[in-house]
Amino acid sequence: MVKFQIDSIGCIKYTELRKKFLILPFSYFLMSSIDTLTTKILEFRDARKWEKFHTPKNLALSLVIETGELFEIMQWKEDHEILSDINRLKPQLQDEIADIAIYLFLLAHEFGINLADAIPQKIVKNWKKYPLEEKAKFEKD
Ligand SMILES: [Mg+2]
Numbered sequence: 001m002v003k004f005q006i007d008s009i010g011c012i013k014y015t016e017l018r019k020k021f022l023i024l025p026f027s028y029f030l031m032s033s034i035d036t037l038t039t040k041i042l043e044f045r046d047a048r049k050w051e052k053f054h055t056p057k058n059l060a061l062s063l064v065i066e067t068g069e070l071f072e073i074m075q076w077k078e079d080h081e082i083l084s085d086i087n088r089l090k091p092q093l094q095d096e097i098a099d100i101a102i103y104l105f106l107l108a109h110e111f112g113i114n115l116a117d118a119i120p121q122k123i124v125k126n127w128k129k130y131p132l133e134e135k136a137k138f139e140k141d
Contacts, residue, residue, distance in 0.1 A: 034105070034114075034115050034116045035116070037101075037105060038105050038108075038109055041102055041105055041106060041109075042106075042109065045106070054106055054110065055110075056107065056110050056111065059103055059106050059107040059110060060107060062103045063100060063103040063104060063107060066096060066099040066100045066103055067096075067100055069096045069099065070093065070096040070097065070100065073089060073092050073093055073096065074089075
């Protein structure tokens, strides 16, 4: 039997009957980073009085548009071409990934979703949904 827990500081504990366990390091740093970044994003938005435009639908759409901009950088390239040209592409990739994260943080804020809670909870769900098979565990050790 496998047991999952999220402790008070957001650490995920994965426990088996055989007493093996794994702790994934979600910590106060994740919570404080997300809160700090969200505050900075909201300060930027509110100083420009853009809140009225940031409806859930508009934020979700903006998230998709920014994801499209990320894809545009990689359009018509094979993975090996992207990776071999990473030094040149990285600044553009970084900007688009940051845009995606900004809209994601705004959307989560709009819905009252705390990503520092939501992300570890989803990882626990994923551990349950995709358990390691005995063979895979052996190969990883
Ligand atoms: Mg962009």
